[in-house]
Amino acid sequence: MLILQPAPAPECMLTGRPTRTLLGGISALVGIEGGTLRIPTMINRREFLSAAVALPHIRDASKPAEMRGDWFRKQPRVFLLDFQLPDPLDQGAPGMPHFLKNLDPEKIVGQVTSAGASALLVHAKCNQGNAYYNTKVGHKHSDLGDRDLMAEFSRQCRKRGLTILYYVQLARDRRSFDYPERRAINASGQPVLLRRDNPLLASREERPVVCLNGPHRQYIKDILTELVRNYDFDGFWLDGYNWWGRVIPCFCEACRRSYKRDTGEEIPRGPLYTTEAGKRYLRWRRRLNTLILRELIELVHSLNPRLTVTHNGSALGPLSDWDFCDSDDYVSHEYHFNEGYGNLSLLCRKQWALKPSAPFEIEIWRFADRLGGTRATSRSYQVRSADALLTEMASVVANGGFPQYYDQIKPDGAIEAKSLEALTPAFREVAARQPWARVGKPIPYAAILWSKTTEGFAPADSQALHRDGLAGCFHALLESHVPVAVISERDAAASRWDGAVVVILDAAECLPEDCARALEQFVKQGGGLVATHRSSLRDGDGNLLNNFRLSELLGADFSGMTEKWYSYINPEKHHPVTAGLTLDFPICVEETLQTRVRAHAGTQALGTIINPLPGFHMGYPPHERTEAPALLVRNHGKGRVIYVAAPLGAVYYRWNHFDYKRLIANATEWAAGCPPPVWARAPHTVEMTAWRDEQARRTVIHLVNRTGAGLPSAEAGLMHEVIPVWGIEVYLDARYAGAVVKSQPSGRVLAARRDNRGLTIRIERLDVWEVLEIA
Ligand SMILES: [Zn+2]
Structure with missing residues (x-):
């Protein structure tokens, strides 16, 4: 053993210059x-x-x-x-x-x-x-x-x-x-x-x-x-x-x-x-x-x-x-394929939220190794395909980061030749598109609050519900091709909304006071709010309150929880929030409870909670309609607020039915008070990110096709092939549209249709990664 004795360390954790900073x-x-x-x-x-x-x-x-x-x-x-x-x-x-x-x-x-x-x-x-x-x-x-x-x-x-x-x-x-x-x-x-x-x-x-x-x-x-x-x-x-x-x-x-x-x-x-x-x-x-x-x-x-x-x-x-x-x-994080491509995008947005001022790095593995998950961590040796590597790197770059390729030296000290063979074409494609990466700022629309306070100070079940809720709302909007960001509590508290017009709180049970006040101002001045479940039922120290801290904003008082799992949201009124759902056909929230609330005067209930049938042994069909509202909408100041009794994002993340996704997307758009400034007609496995460089007056849109990788919410399988997607349409609001649309890096001019709302661009075929430059 050649280790020398270490120098004596301080007894306490604290070294460095004392006190004058926020670390006081x-x-x-x-x-x-x-x-x-x-x-x-x-x-x-x-x-x-x-x-x-x-x-x-x-x-x-x-x-x-x-x-x-x-x-x-x-x-x-x-x-x-x-x-x-x-x-x-x-x-x-x-x-x-x-x-x-x-x-x-x-x-x-x-x-x-x-x-x-x-x-x-x-x-x-x-x-x-x-x-x-x-x-x-x-x-x-x-x-x-x-x-x-x-x-x-x-x-x-x-x-x-x-x-x-x-x-x-x-x-x-x-x-x-x-x-x-x-x-x-x-x-x-x-x-x-x-x-x-x-x-x-x-x-x-x-x-x-x-x-x-x-x-x-x-x-x-x-x-x-x-x-x-x-x-x-x-x-x-x-x-x-x-x-x-x-x-x-x-x-x-x-x-x-x-x-x-x-x-x-x-x-x-x-x-x-x-x-x-x-x-x-x-x-x-x-x-x-x-x-x-x-x-x-x-x-x-x-x-x-x-x-x-x-x-x-x-x-x-x-x-x-x-x-x-x-x-x-800059911030850095490793990623493994079994986490799923929806979670790769979420990881990117979280990195952005932690340090918006610098590009972030995501580690993409050569190996088909799993980390955690249902089949536990594994070690493999084969090389993943160039397409799999490129798809993951494309997602990282489209979101404003840069890729790190992770490889291991062979025991003899050489690099595996097959690894270089797979990497070279992937890095070549990345390099060709990087001039159109992180151009200006992401085009804003929806922002989901990331509550570290809930992750750190709520009871364990509530922590998990918020983690899954953030992921579920994010996936629902990502799959709906709506611009969506993740916002930290410290940015929310300082009202740094970065142009977002609607904020989403899914099961954010602990809400610090400064965040609550900033949200009240945000809505009063015309912002939208979608809040679910027990959001704001605890303070920033995790102490349970008698009522929602945001009860006035939500137009509801907390009165308890449903008693059993498998209760239902029953949509009952025609409204943009219930569009596309069948009225009076209940939506099961599976193994989560819902909150029971009393609505304030002036708050409109769009649906109620239905309790499940007891005693039945093959499922729990809807049985007893309660008076407890499941969906509430109201206006507040110049803004709009929606309250949902179920933790909608968490329910979507865990059980994946498209009814939840529709509700999340509808609620987001209604609360925003306007349609998204950019969106795409494409399968849910296509990721769209949109950037605006105001100085150069250009918009850049990345489309990444992850169809070969399975559904993003489930634990993902290894990507085996590229499955092309045909006939995608991208819509762009007039304020982000320009005179010419080019596919980059080729510079090929694409046809676009113009009307008084904006621009419609048609992409005939998407393999892995398309970059549109509109200027
Ligand atoms: Zn220790």
Whole structure:
């Protein structure tokens, strides 16, 4: 074992400059300034709590230093070459060969360049805890001998003008886990070591998790520091924060001591989401996650402000606040095909919501590996087809991001030739269309509120309902080819609607007060609101209220829940919201409850709740009509409001019937008070994104055909072929129309029909990706 002892780490999680920023509160407790440990300045518990909960909502608080590299703003294509190689010296199984014998950085950089990549991301320190360079603080992979891969790759990339990035694994580290004091500890007092050790597997897979709040963090800082000081490269891609980030709580000694110091209390061992003590811990932990990530990124920037830094995983989990990604120069997230193409688009819109000021990166895998899902995580080796790769990359670029191709080095140190064969045509098509990517801003219309407060502070069932509700509303509108964005609570609270004319809250049970006030103003001034189920029934701390916080806006008072699953929405009145549905033919909401509400005067009920028949053993047919309204509409100020008693988006996401989709699309359009400014007549498997560059007075529309990949809501199958779609029509409002429509990159002029409303463009055949430029 060649690991050196790490430098002593601070006892608490808090280093960095104290207090003057929004991170205030807990960052004042203890810190390192100029490398010297400061004496802790204790703040009392009340100060800590008020600092933690009263954080202002500031979007994108990080200001990129002027010197920062801007390669990620230049439509890059990244190639991640993954090394996660055990060292045969002390980590291998008997009979394991020596690795990397054919490793040739010059050849690899040439291959990656020829495949069309503009950036190479290589491993500096992997999840086995092995380094691939001459390290003084870590363990260098012994099969490298005297070679230093960081130096070699950097030299080769510089020669060819390729951006060079280094991978460092943060929290899943087999070597660091050998130190008991670095291990993350679960509630049973056991180290967190996730294992797949089925005897049928060729080797046991271990995922040991170390705590970033303890001494392991100093080790990571030492790795980052020596890389910055000794190598010529462009940025870091930090992986695996969430391996520890989602260990909730971590009971290691460092965590227990810092929690006691910050709050005067022990880390709670009971339920988290339903108790005051639990919520206190969650708030603390959300701040801690932001602070630690920020500390690592600021360290890099302080040593070399030119380097970019991001981390995989962004802020999707409930254990992060909105500012979790503010220190990243851009946000990044991996994607796996079994998540489905609807969820790929949703992932893109969430990345946008986290950091609208910078392009985001999505990792597209070479392998047909699954992550989670109904068949669990899997590892494969085959290469996915160029069409599958292109379809996913097209979706990423159409949504304003850039692709990262994920490949693994062969154990002998070469790249798999078949992988390059599949990638090359996909990257070529991406490169050809990138000049029309992220042009201006997305054309606005509907925005769905993403409530991290609900994801973090509501009871578990409600968290899941909101997660699925956001996804279901998004899919319904995506499939209806209506412009739809995801909006963060902090943007909503600051009334940064970005031109949206209707906002959707699906089962957003916790609603912070500033969001509630902003929504009231939004509707008063003419915006539309679609709200469902228990939205706003809890405050921003997760406390249950007696009535909806938005009851005046919704025109309804909460009076309880239906008692059984399989109740019904019965549409009863002709109205644009019920158009296309059969009146008095009830719509089952399956295994969800509905809210029972009392409507205020002036609020119109379009339908009621029907209870299911008890005692029947093959289904639960509609039985008893209640007086409880299922659909309510009203005008408020200059705006329109719809309230739906069922969590419509979640019901659509889980059960997929098109009646729910129709209701979501109808409700959105009626509340908006106007039709979408751009939409398409196309199958629901075609994705449309629309962009407007007001300065250049041009509109760009991307159409991506995902028909070969199965339905987006279900867990998806592997895409096998391109299934062309014929005769698509795109409609464009007059304000976004121009004189000439061109298909890009060919520049071919397309015929368009004009009337007093706008422009109709016909696309005869769509294979994977069509770009329309209208100017
Ligand atoms: Zn810990």
